Every structure is written in structure tokens, then in C-alpha cells.
Amino acid sequence: MRAFVAVETGEDVRQKIAALEQGLPAGIRQVEAANLHMTLAFLGEIDETKAELVKDALEGISAVPFEVKCRGVGVFPSMSFVRVVWVGALSEGLRHLHAQIGSALEPLGFKKEEFSPHITIGIPKSRVDLHPFVRAHEDDDFGSFVVDRLILKKSTLTPAGPVYENVHVKRLG
Template sequence: MAARADIRWAPVMRNPPRSDAWQRCFVALAPDDASRDALTSSALTLPDPARRVPYAQLHLTVAFIGALPFEQGDRLASRLRGRALPIPPAPVERIECWPAGAHPRLMVAVLALSDAFVALDWHVRSSMIETGLPVDARAFRPHITLARFARDASAVAPLCDFAALPPMRFTSLVLYSSTLAKQGARYEALASVPLD
């Protein structure tokens, strides 16, 4: 696949002057508006203690990076440009609490692991290795986080009727930086590569 020239860098302010890296970075797929609408619909009932992930922050993480020096970030974005493969609509297989319903931290929509997801995972990991970044050894599990729980949350069972959810569609591959705040993490797009 030929490298694409349509990578878009967001006008972000780099971290404070003493820093030489973006913090808490990751590569993710951005869902389209119809998928976001379905995932935030009031018809998708979540347990009471769950805090929904805001509409604009819904994403499917492909790889965690951590701190990302500016120069490596530029190189990684350039490599990702030629590796943003189209992802066919991905069905939701189930809703789960992670790490477990007895001690939930997250509620996630688990998507079917397709050949397209496997190829994208390989391409992103290859780009990270070529850029000199460490790669997480954990297996890729395509999912979208729907809600978060407090550390001391009691046991819950997913209450979502996910059968009505449409297959998830994705518009772009995005390099994000995350900032922690009292209200939760805020994600900022550093670079975005369209998938179409």
C-alpha cells in the first residue's frame, strides 16, 4: 500500500517547556458518529455506579506507548500514514466488565477479532519498533471502553442489551496524548490518518 500524504497534525501545544515529550500516548481507532451514537444511547443501559466514557473520547486502543519524545512522535506519525488499513464494520460480540464482574474497573464492548484487526495490530507494532519504541507484549483485544468504575466498586453484571448494537465503523487511526484530570483522562489527538 502506498504511503498516503493526508496525515493531519492537530494544532496541539506541546507539554510545558521543561518537557521534551508528550505523555501517556497511545494509538487508537476513532469510531464514526453512528457508532458513537449507538454506544452512548440511553437504550444501552449501564449499571448505576458506572461512569460513561464521554462521546468524544470513545476509541478502540490499538497500542499503548507512554511518554513519546516529540521527534519520535513525528517519525511514528509518518510511518503510520502508510499503514492505516481500512477496517470493515466490526460486530460487537459481548459486553464485559474488566478485569472481572466481581471487581470491575471497566465496562467494555468486545469486538470480533478480524483479519483486518490482526493486520492493523501488526502494522502499528512494526511502526513502533521501527521508530525505536517499546512494544507491549500483551495480545491485542479489540474493545471500546464504555464506562469506568471507582476502585472500590461492588460486583456488577453487565446490563447492556448489546444485540441491538450495529457493527462498529471507524474513520481514522489516531495518535493520542492523554492528560489526567479530576474528571478523568482527557485525550488530545496529535495526528490523525483517515482510513477511507
């Protein structure tokens, strides 16, 4: 299965981002509101045995619930070559949780990755000038949500976009 570890946004944040997505320029595939999340570790293709080891590793993580503030819009990797349109996420708790996940998964053969906290809201289907959109929303406030669980998700790619399924939920606290 194609898998990743994520946290889900709260409903208020999801609604604000969904409203923002309505203004995305043509040529950008929007992430469905129900699919909005923040990836903390992309695992790629893993088998059931590895998935069980990942579940055990996640259960060993010790963290209390914390708040994440969502603010601003940007792109990766650059304005001249956009692959992802995102809403920013601010939280020291998020950085600590990401570090713990990296340490827990490293013994299973996963590399520790750099972390730029964000929620993907769109993927370009074609070359689009996003300067006006980003400038107009770079300081927007999308509210905050509480992270109280980690989720191991399975991703199935379809022509209509990815379909996500929760494989395991680890409650924080």
C-alpha cells in the same frame, strides 16, 4: 505527552453506547460519548521527537478501510475485580491493523501487546456488582462502523476525566 494510537467509533455506534451508559450502575464513571474510541496501541509518555517517529511509522502502514461490528458487554480483568467495563468489537481487519501497528512501532522501542478489541465505556470508582448489567447486555448489538483512519491521540488526565486531542491522523486506503 501521554499518547496512544486509536480508531474512533461511528456516530450511530456512539449514540447506542451512550444510551447503554445511562444504565450503568452507580459507582461507574462513564466514558463521555465524544471520547469513545478503540485503543490499538498505548504508548505511554513520549516526547515530541518520539511522536514524530510514531507519525512516520503510522504513515508507513498500508491498510484499506474495513468494518467493525460492536456487540456485547463485558469487563476486564474479571467479574470479581473489575477495572474496565467494555463493549466488544469484532473484525479481522482490526486484528490485522493492530498487528501492523505493533510491527511498525516495535523498532521504536514499543512492545507488541496482546489485543482484545473493545471500546471502554466505564471505569469503576468503587466496588460494584456488574453481573446483572453484563448479563442483561452480553448479547446486545451496537451496530457497526467503518475504520478509515488511524489517530495518534494525546491524553491529558484531569479530575473530571481524560481530555483527548488528535495529534496526527493517518487515512487508510
